[in-house]
Amino acid sequence: MNLQLLFDNLTNPALLFFALGILAVQVKSDLEIPPTSSKFISLYLLLSIGFKGGQELAHSVFDMEIFWSLLAGVLLALIIPCYVFFMLKRKLGIMNAGAIAAAYGSVSAVTFVTAVSYLDIQKIEFGGHMVAVMALMEAPSIIIGVLLISLFNKNAGSPQVGFSKILHHSVTNGSVMLIMGSLFIGYFASDAQAEGIRPFTTDIFKGFLAVFLLDMGITSGKKLSSFMKNGWLPFVFAVVMPLVNGTIVAFASSLITESIGNRFLFAILAASASYIAVPAAMKLAAPEANPGLYIPMALAITFPINITLGMPIYLYIIEYL
Numbered sequence: 001m002n003l004q005l006l007f008d009n010l011t012n013p014a015l016l017f018f019a020l021g022i023l024a025v026q027v028k029s030d031l032e033i034p035p036t037s038s039k040f041i042s043l044y045l046l047l048s049i050g051f052k053g054g055q056e057l058a059h060s061v062f063d064m065e066i067f068w069s070l071l072a073g074v075l076l077a078l079i080i081p082c083y084v085f086f087m088l089k090r091k092l093g094i095m096n097a098g099a100i101a102a103a104y105g106s107v108s109a110v111t112f113v114t115a116v117s118y119l120d121i122q123k124i125e126f127g128g129h130m131v132a133v134m135a136l137m138e139a140p141s142i143i144i145g146v147l148l149i150s151l152f153n154k155n156a157g158s159p160q161v162g163f164s165k166i167l168h169h170s171v172t173n174g175s176v177m178l179i180m181g182s183l184f185i186g187y188f189a190s191d192a193q194a195e196g197i198r199p200f201t202t203d204i205f206k207g208f209l210a211v212f213l214l215d216m217g218i219t220s221g222k223k224l225s226s227f228m229k230n231g232w233l234p235f236v237f238a239v240v241m242p243l244v245n246g247t248i249v250a251f252a253s254s255l256i257t258e259s260i261g262n263r264f265l266f267a268i269l270a271a272s273a274s275y276i277a278v279p280a281a282m283k284l285a286a287p288e289a290n291p292g293l294y295i296p297m298a299l300a301i302t303f304p305i306n307i308t309l310g311m312p313i314y315l316y317i318i319e320y321l
Contacts, residue, residue: 021221024217046182048182051194053128053186069262072256085098102282104298107273108272114209117205126265142281149286251321264314
């Protein structure tokens with residue numbers, strides 16, 4: 001592997017701000033990002049990446065590559081939760097396995113945004129339709145996770161939430177709505193109209209990403225201590241599974257596209273785990289699942305693994321292997 005590529009990623013200011021957040025918690029600093037500011041920044045990042053993706057899509061010709069990319073994203077979101085669930089259900093229980101399966105089948109918008117920034121640093125282009133692929137992968141994995149819990153849960157006394165309610169919540173989840181809405185707005189906006197808001201959607205993007213990752217570091221640091229009480233299996237799984245999924249898809253994505261940027265984003269989407277949309281859905285569908293287990297797995301372990309080791313590994317595989 002190109003060690004310079006790994007070094008450049010580890011010294012990326014956005015990643016270092018994430019590490020600073022974790023350090024602040026460990027030394028018991030009172031550093032924090034106000035919740036309202038954190039929510040605004042997360043909304044901004046989704047809006048920006050969705051809008052720019054729509055602009056890219058508007059300049060693309062819809063072809064079979066885009067069709068197969070969208071289909072592949074949905075298939076990944078359906079397949080990954082299934083084998084994750086069966087790997088974990090005996091050790092962690094039906095509820096926890098279902099929630100973890102949904103998280104690892106779904107995607108992390110923040111990881112995707114960080115990956116897009118990484119491609120920008122490497123001056124590698126990608127297709128705007130990959131934003132649509134990301135958005136389409138949110139709901140299917142949540143639905144599969146809920147279905148698996150319903151099929152294998154033998155506790156008849158557990159509260160049941162209607163499938164239609166879960167489906168509606170998955171599709172209308174705030175992050176899904178914003179990323180898809182921004183995608184459509186960017187698609188229909190003219191070049192002149194897009195140029196008018198370029199300072200907002202592009203120029204300040206990396207600065208806001210750094211502040212948001214600082215907040216993510218603080219949040220992760222607070223969850224690490226309680227997570228470690230769950231034993232070694234969740235930790236090992238949260239480290240190994242994203243690297244396995246990302247590596248497999250980094251190779252397999254060559255069947256769909258020859259674009260280095262698109263293949264890299266496919267690997268990231270397969271490797272990432274949701275810690276925003278899925279917890280919100282599981283609070284309704286599987287209240288017995290332990291959020292102190294599946295949220296730290298996705299946020300405190302898998303997220304930093306992907307943005308430190310994962311991204312240079314996937315890019316190396318795609319470019320050289």
